[in-house]
Amino acid sequence: MRVSELRPFCLGLLERCSVPADDAALLVDSLLEAELKGVSSHGLNRLPTYVKRLKAQLVKATAEIITERDMGAIAVVDGNHSIPQVIGHRAMAMAIEKARRYGIGAVLAKNSGHFGMTSAYGLRAAEQNMIAVVLSNVTPLMPPAGGSSKLLGNNPLAVVAPTKGDPIVTDMGMSKVVLGKLLVAKSQGKKIPLDWALDKDGNPTDDPGEALQGLLLPIAGPKGYSLIVAIEILTGVLAGAYGWQVKSLYDFSAPENISHFFLAVDIKAFLPLEEYFSRIEDFRLGIKNSRKAPGTEEIYLPGEIELNRLKRAGTDPSIALPENVIKDLNAVAEEVGAKSLSAFA
Amino acid sequence: MRVSELRPFCLGLLERCSVPADDAALLVDSLLEAELKGVSSHGLNRLPTYVKRLKAQLVKATAEIITERDMGAIAVVDGNHSIPQVIGHRAMAMAIEKARRYGIGAVLAKNSGHFGMTSAYGLRAAEQNMIAVVLSNVTPLMPPAGGSSKLLGNNPLAVVAPTKGDPIVTDMGMSKVVLGKLLVAKSQGKKIPLDWALDKDGNPTDDPGEALQGLLLPIAGPKGYSLIVAIEILTGVLAGAYGWQVKSLYDFSAPENISHFFLAVDIKAFLPLEEYFSRIEDFRLGIKNSRKAPGTEEIYLPGEIELNRLKRAGTDPSIALPENVIKDLNAVAEEVGAKSLSAFA
Numbered sequence: 205m206r207v208s209e210l211r212p213f214c215l216g217l218l219e220r221c222s223v224p225a226d227d228a229a230l231l232v233d234s235l236l237e238a239e240l241k242g243v244s245s246h247g248l249n250r251l252p253t254y255v256k257r258l259k260a261q262l263v264k265a266t267a268e269i270i271t272e273r274d275m276g277a278i279a280v281v282d283g284n285h286s287i288p289q290v291i292g293h294r295a296m297a298m299a300i301e302k303a304r305r306y307g308i309g310a311v312l313a314k315n316s317g318h319f320g321m322t323s324a325y326g327l328r329a330a331e332q333n334m335i336a337v338v339l340s341n342v343t344p345l346m347p348p349a350g351g352s353s354k355l356l357g358n359n360p361l362a363v364v365a366p367t368k369g370d371p372i373v374t375d376m377g378m379s380k381v382v383l384g385k386l387l388v389a390k391s392q393g394k395k396i397p398l399d400w401a402l403d404k405d406g407n408p409t410d411d412p413g414e415a416l417q418g419l420l421l422p423i424a425g426p427k428g429y430s431l432i433v434a435i436e437i438l439t440g441v442l443a444g445a446y447g448w449q450v451k452s453l454y455d456f457s458a459p460e461n462i463s464h465f466f467l468a469v470d471i472k473a474f475l476p477l478e479e480y481f482s483r484i485e486d487f488r489l490g491i492k493n494s495r496k497a498p499g500t501e502e503i504y505l506p507g508e509i510e511l512n513r514l515k516r517a518g519t520d521p522s523i524a525l526p527e528n529v530i531k532d533l534n535a536v537a538e539e540v541g542a543k544s545l546s547a548f549a
Numbered sequence: 550m551r552v553s554e555l556r557p558f559c560l561g562l563l564e565r566c567s568v569p570a571d572d573a574a575l576l577v578d579s580l581l582e583a584e585l586k587g588v589s590s591h592g593l594n595r596l597p598t599y600v601k602r603l604k605a606q607l608v609k610a611t612a613e614i615i616t617e618r619d620m621g622a623i624a625v626v627d628g629n630h631s632i633p634q635v636i637g638h639r640a641m642a643m644a645i646e647k648a649r650r651y652g653i654g655a656v657l658a659k660n661s662g663h664f665g666m667t668s669a670y671g672l673r674a675a676e677q678n679m680i681a682v683v684l685s686n687v688t689p690l691m692p693p694a695g696g697s698s699k700l701l702g703n704n705p706l707a708v709v710a711p712t713k714g715d716p717i718v719t720d721m722g723m724s725k726v727v728l729g730k731l732l733v734a735k736s737q738g739k740k741i742p743l744d745w746a747l748d749k750d751g752n753p754t755d756d757p758g759e760a761l762q763g764l765l766l767p768i769a770g771p772k773g774y775s776l777i778v779a780i781e782i783l784t785g786v787l788a789g790a791y792g793w794q795v796k797s798l799y800d801f802s803a804p805e806n807i808s809h810f811f812l813a814v815d816i817k818a819f820l821p822l823e824e825y826f827s828r829i830e831d832f833r834l835g836i837k838n839s840r841k842a843p844g845t846e847e848i849y850l851p852g853e854i855e856l857n858r859l860k861r862a863g864t865d866p867s868i869a870l871p872e873n874v875i876k877d878l879n880a881v882a883e884e885v886g887a888k889s890l891s892a893f894a
Contacts, residue, residue, distance in 0.1 A: 276653075277621065277652050278653050307655070348836045356836075424725075424768035427721045427768055430851035438680065469655065473618070490700065494696045494700055496696060496697060498697075500751075503693050
C-alpha cells in the first residue's frame with residue numbers, strides 16, 4: 205500500500221485512542237520511516253501493540269511528561285508512561301538545549317517504553333550540528349556471560365554524527381541475531397549456529413525451536429555482555445528499573461518501565477563547525493573510496509544503506525506489508541472502531 | 550620478580566629520561582596494575598617503547614598540557630605530546646570537575662598517545678561517585694566493512710560505574726582477537742577461524758601467518774565496524790587526527806597523534822547517592838547470584854575477574870615477566886644508562 209493510504213489509516217487508529225494529532229503524526233511517521241529504511245522490525249508491525257497498550261491505558265494518550273530534575277547540563281524526565289516516541293523526542297530536545305548552553309547535555313528519561321529506532325532521536329541532534337549518543341534498556345532476553353536466566357535486554361546504542369551530506373549513523377542492538385531470525389530458521393527447518401542462542405537450560409543449541417524457548421546470546425561473548433551491562437547502568441540503574449524489572453511490550457499486565465539516556469555533544473563548542481565538516485567529509489570519503497575486499501561492490505558508512513533506501517523511496521512510496529501485519533492492523537482497527545485498511549486503498 | 554624490585558628499576562629508566570617523579574610513578578604504577586590484573590598486553594612489555602619514544606623526543610618528558618578550549622561542561626586539551634597517561638589523568642580530572650558543577654562533563658584530549666588500559670581513567674571517576682565513559686582512537690589495523698585497507702583502529706571503550714564494593718568495569722577493544730593471538734597460533738602451527746582476520750588482499754584466511762601480514766577484523770561484523778567509526782568521530786574527527794592519520798606506537802618517525810574522549814556523569818545529579826548504591830547492589834547481586842549455565846562455576850560482573858586478581862595479589866606480589874620482555878627492558882636500560890634488572894633482584 206502507498207504511504208498516502210497507510211498514513212491516514214494509522215492516524216485514524218491513534219485518533220480513536222485520543223492521541224493528540226501532533227503526537228500521533230510523530231509516532232506514525234517514525235514507523236513509516238523505519239519501514240522505508242528497510243527496518244520493518246521497528247515499523248508498522250508494532251502499531252497494533254502500541255494501540256492495544258493505549259486502549260489498556262498502560263500508555264497514556266496525552267503526554268504528561270514531568271521534569272523531575274534539572275541541574276546544569278543534565279535533566280531527569282519522568283515520562284509518566286506517555287507515548288515513548290513523544291517522551292524520547294522531548295528528552296532529546298532538552299539534551300540539545302543543554303548542549304547549546306553547556307557544550308554537552310544529558311537527559312535521562314524514565315517510565316517510558318519501546319521507542320522505535322534508537323537513531324531516530326540522534327538524527328534530530330545531527331540536524332542541529334550536534335553528535336548524539338542514545339541508549340535504552342529493553343525487556344530482558346539474554347543471560348549474563350555464563351548464566352542461563354533472562355536478565356538483560358538487547359539494549360540498543362546509537363551514535364549519530366552530521367556530515368555535509370547524510371549523517372553517519374551507528375544504530376545497533378547487542379544480540380547476535382534478533383528473534384525474527386530464529387523464527388525464519390524454524391519455519392525453513394534449518395539449524396542455527398551454536399553461538400546464536402541457548403536452550404531453556406542454558407546449553408548452546410543449533411535447534412531454532414529450542415532457541416525460541418531459550419535465550420538469545422549477545423554479540424562478541426563477554427564483550428557484548430559488558431556493553432549491555434554498561435548501557436543498563438546508564439539507563440535502568442540510574443532511572444530505577446533495570447534488567448529483569450523491565451516488562452515486555454507484549455505483556456499487558458503492567459507498564460514497560462523502560463528508560464533512555466540521551467547525550468548531545470555540541471560540535472561548535474569543540475571546534476569551528478566548518479573545520480568539523482571538512483574533516484568528517486575527508487574521513488567519510490577516505491572510507492568510502494578505500495580499497496574493496498574481493499567480492500565487495502561498494503563500501504558503506506554506518507547507516508548509509510538505510511538512508512539510501514529512504515531517499516530512493518521518493519514521494520508517496522509503496523510499502524509491502526506482510527499478510528500477518530495487515531491482519532493485525534485490521535483486527536486492531538475493528539477493536540477501536542476505526543476504518544479498516546481497505547477503506548483507504 | 551617482585552614489584553618492590555621492578556618498580557625502582559622502571560622509575561630509574563624514566564628518571565634517565567628526565568620524567569618528573571610524580572609522572573614517572575603514575576606511568577609505572579599503571580603498567581604494574583595492568584600486570585597484576587592479568588592484562589599483560591598493557592603492562593611492562595610497553596615500557597621499552599615508551600622509553601625509546603621519550604629518548605627520541607616523540608614524547609615530552611615534562612608535561613606541557615594546554616587547555617585549548619574551556620566552555621561550560623566541556624573542555625579541549627592539547628596534550629602536546631606529553632606522556633599519554635599524564636594527559637589522560639589530567640583530562641579525566643577536568644571532566645570530573647566539570648561534572649561536579651554541571652552534572653556531566655566531557656573533555657577531549659588531542660596530541661596524545663597509547664595510554665594503557667582505558668578503564669584506568671574511569672576508575673578515578675568511580676572513586677568520586679561518578680560513572681565514566683572513556684574512548685580513544687588508536688593506530689589503524691582494521692578495514693571498514695567490505696574493505697581491505699587498514700583504516701580504522703581497535704578503538705577501545707570503557708564504562709566504569711561505582712558500587713558499594715568493586716566498580717563494574719566495561720573495558721573492551723573492537724577487534725575479534727588481538728594480534729598476540731595470531732602470534733600464538735602461528736608459533737603453534739594452528740589454523741585460525743575465518744572471522745578473525747583477512748590476508749593482505751582482503752580475503753578471509755585461516756593461516757595466522759597470512760593474517761599477520763593482513764588485517765584484523767572487528768567484533769560482530771558491521772556492528773563492530775559501526776562502533777569503531779562512532780568512537781573515531783568522537784575522538785579523532787573532533788580532535789583532528791583520525792584513522793589512517795594516527796601513527797603506531799612502534800613508528801619512531803612521528804608522534805602518534807592519538808586522541809581520547811572522557812565523559813564523567815555525576816550520579817548525585819541524577820538521584821540520591823544512597824539510592825544509586827542500593828540499586829546497583831541489587832543489580833549486581835541479581836546477576837551474580839543468577840542461575841548458571843551448565844559448566845559455569847561462577848558468574849562474573851564485567852571487570853570482576855581483573856579486580857579480583859589485583860586484590861589477590863596482596864602486598865609486594867611477584868610478576869613473572871616473559872624472557873623477551875626482560876631482554877627488552879635490560880636493553881633499553883643499557884641504552885639510557887640505567888641499572889639493569891639484575892641490580893634490583
